[in-house]
Amino acid sequence: MSARGDELAAGLDRVRERLAGACRDAGRDPAGVALTVVTKFFPASDVRLLAGLGVTEVAENRHQEAQAKREELLDLGLRWHFVGGLQSNKAAALASWADVVQSVDRAKLVAPLARGAEREGREIDVLVQVSLDPPGADQRAGADPEDLPALADAVEAAEGLRLRGLMAVAPNDGDPARAFDLLTGLHARLREQHPRAEELSAGMSGDLEAAVMAGATRVRVGSAILGSRPSVA
Template sequence: MTYRDDDAAAADPAARRTELAANLARVERRIAEACAAAGRDRSEVTLIAVTKTYPASDVRILAGLGVTGIGENRDQEASVKARDCADLPLTWHFIGRLQTNKVRSVVSYADMVHSVDRARLVRVLGAEAVRAGREIACLVQVALEKDPDPGRGGAPPAQVPELAEAVAGTEGLRLAGVMAVAPLGEDPEPAFARLAEVARAVRAEHPDAWMVSAGMSADLRQAIANGATHVRVGTALLGRRKPFVR
């Protein structure tokens, strides 16, 4: 399996740069407007460009446009792009459900893992980070659904304090905050309000764990209104995704 290459972009890199620059300007305007509506400064919110299924050439274009945070959710794809873009000053965010057998690879390039949702993953991440001589920033993923889908990942809110404590006490890891995805088919506003409560509780015990990773292309306004510090935007930046090429 390989990530999608865009024939049009490959044929006309200048046109792709123009397209991405226009998309980025629109996303930046949306973030700025959401911050203004929430009484927040634009500098309080960091944009993470989610480039899954798009080629390393798009990562390079975005980097040239000033984007420094890149999000990926499949190790098989992310590891290749991280290697191909190793010369760029980027922060790599692993945002997908992480299987323990992929941890060694992910630790080799990811600066931050957003999807820490179980104790065994904490132990494996810590061991691999120590082995690699790295410190990995970790976010505890919070399940916001009333009936969580195991396939989406996330720890129930009641389990988050214990999991956060485990991350904070594990060598090789640094507790950075919390992350969540809005429930499918629900108004994201109350879900992100619940996340804000969880985030406050974590910060009360771990003041340096200030990050709240929430909000994507469709719901970044609601996430920012409820304290998101990092928004993960893919479709609005890069376009509607096509299936993987096999």
């Protein structure tokens, strides 16, 4: 294996060990926590190496970059996730490559994403992104918790879209465990109305253990596997 392949294998092993340990501490079956490797800004060659190490799901946050990578790597049969901020005028374009969109955080994104899915003849899995930032904080992407029911209903009603669950990012400040506990409660309430929305995507390189303890079914890890982000234009 190449030197880069060795680096990726070592990073992947460390993350898999962390996940296994987190599941032991939480009394959970490791099979219940999926790993999505965030490959944004890294070359397609890295994605190919990761696939050779058993990675089956990868995430991107820029449409053109992701579309090009997917076309180059079609032979690998990977499942592609979009995890970036989404603009309504670009939502339809994601349907050309994304199997999962994890960042639907407002109702105006639903119709264009559904149109794109119809145009491409595909069904897209959707996770609604909710904000865990406290009131008054500089809020990043994510729907306000009180807006979740209407947003989930809109996704559920859209042709070509399948509501699969929730996604969130822990706030920059504060205890991620407390934020993920809030997310767990929001997810439980969502599933009362949408039982098939089983997925809970939470936890990244720095806080995956807290996310697993709170019940995450998917973690999104980039730098802990791939290393520091390369410089981009």
